[in-house]
Amino acid sequence: MLQQFNPKNESIKVYIDGKLLPREEAKVSVFDSVVQGGDAVWEGIRVYNGKVFCLTEHLQRLLDSAHAMAFTDIPTMEEVKSALFKTLKANEMQDGVHVRLTLTRGLKTTSGMDPRLNKFGPTLIILAEWKPPVYPPSITLSTATIRRNSPSTLDSKIHHNNLINNILAKIQSNLAGTDAALMLDLHGYVSEANGTNIFMIRNGKVFTPTADSCLHGITRATVIKLCKENEIPIKECNLSLTEFYTADQVFVTGTMGELTPVNAIDGRAIVNKSTTDEFVRINALFSTLTKSKGEVIV
Numbered sequence: 001m002l003q004q005f006n007p008k009n010e011s012i013k014v015y016i017d018g019k020l021l022p023r024e025e026a027k028v029s030v031f032d033s034v035v036q037g038g039d040a041v042w043e044g045i046r047v048y049n050g051k052v053f054c055l056t057e058h059l060q061r062l063l064d065s066a067h068a069m070a071f072t073d074i075p076t077m078e079e080v081k082s083a084l085f086k087t088l089k090a091n092e093m094q095d096g097v098h099v100r101l102t103l104t105r106g107l108k109t110t111s112g113m114d115p116r117l118n119k120f121g122p123t124l125i126i127l128a129e130w131k132p133p134v135y136p137p138s139i140t141l142s143t144a145t146i147r148r149n150s151p152s153t154l155d156s157k158i159h160h161n162n163l164i165n166n167i168l169a170k171i172q173s174n175l176a177g178t179d180a181a182l183m184l185d186l187h188g189y190v191s192e193a194n195g196t197n198i199f200m201i202r203n204g205k206v207f208t209p210t211a212d213s214c215l216h217g218i219t220r221a222t223v224i225k226l227c228k229e230n231e232i233p234i235k236e237c238n239l240s241l242t243e244f245y246t247a248d249q250v251f252v253t254g255t256m257g258e259l260t261p262v263n264a265i266d267g268r269a270i271v272n273k274s275t276t277d278e279f280v281r282i283n284a285l286f287s288t289l290t291k292s293k294g295e296v297i298v
């Protein structure tokens with residue numbers, strides 16, 4: 001699945017450190033930490049009907065990630081929120097919008113990895129694009145040989161810009177001709193797909209891998225909460241590939257594509273042997289929530 005260029009994004013304005021710049025002028029310095037070492041944290045955020053979905057959750061994860069990376073002069077939640085609203089208003093964006101919000105460690109005095117070379121505070125970049133959910137009605141996965149980072153190497157509790165782990169897996173999926181890569185943790189349990197979290201349903205019960213190696217996704221947390229509130233059994237545990245191959249239903253979750261069913265993994269069709277369609281129910285609950293929950297753009 002390859003995203004297509006949307007001509008509506010030709011004339012967007014991009015926020016960089018207080019300035020709203022036309023797309024072609026929206027650039028960061030070669031001395032910025034994101035160029036030097038992928039030294040940045042980010043959030044993908046969605047706008048529905050004039051409201052930003054799960055905004056506090058996204059901004060808290062951003063600020064926690066920046067704190068864990070020992071950034072200095074981290075902006076407050078209110079400051080980031082106001083910059084985001086300013087960007088959305090300048091672009092007259094109310095719906096069908098995806099925002100990539102990045103906070104880098106900022107400019108360095110010279111090239112190098114040492115954070116002591118950073119003397120100017122973080123750089124805030126807000127790229128808002130016209131982008132309805134990006135996935136087709138259902139997708140295929142293939143298992144990558146590259147394992148998902150563990151907390152002993154690069155903790156996924158930091159939502160960092162160092163995405164090489166996932167990009168290498170995605171290259172394998174592209175070569176295999178599938179829509180996304182399924183990534184295992186260091187012990188061989190399923191962790192997540194290269195850019196989304198993963199769930200499976202068996203006999204009416206929902207399962208998802210523990211958030212040890214995968215990103216602690218906000219859509220993932222929303223789905224878990226919706227299941228609990230609606231008395232749909234849900235369990236976070238270690239899950240093997242075989243359990244996914246033989247599940248009744250499998251779906252991936254993420255801000256970019258919402259909830260998307262998986263129809264095959266490594267060439268094994270996902271066949272629903274039960275008489276119910278729990279995915280449809282959970283997806284409907286999620287859709288309803290996106291229409292009501294969110295922070296109004298002011």
Ligand SMILES: Cc1ncc(COP(=O)(O)O)c(C=O)c1O
Pocket residue numbers: 044166192193194195196197214215216217218219220253254255256
């Ligand atoms: C590796 C990975 N997993 C899962 C997700 C989904 O997270 P969320 O639901 O917070 O968008 C993302 C999104 O950034 C991701 O990069």
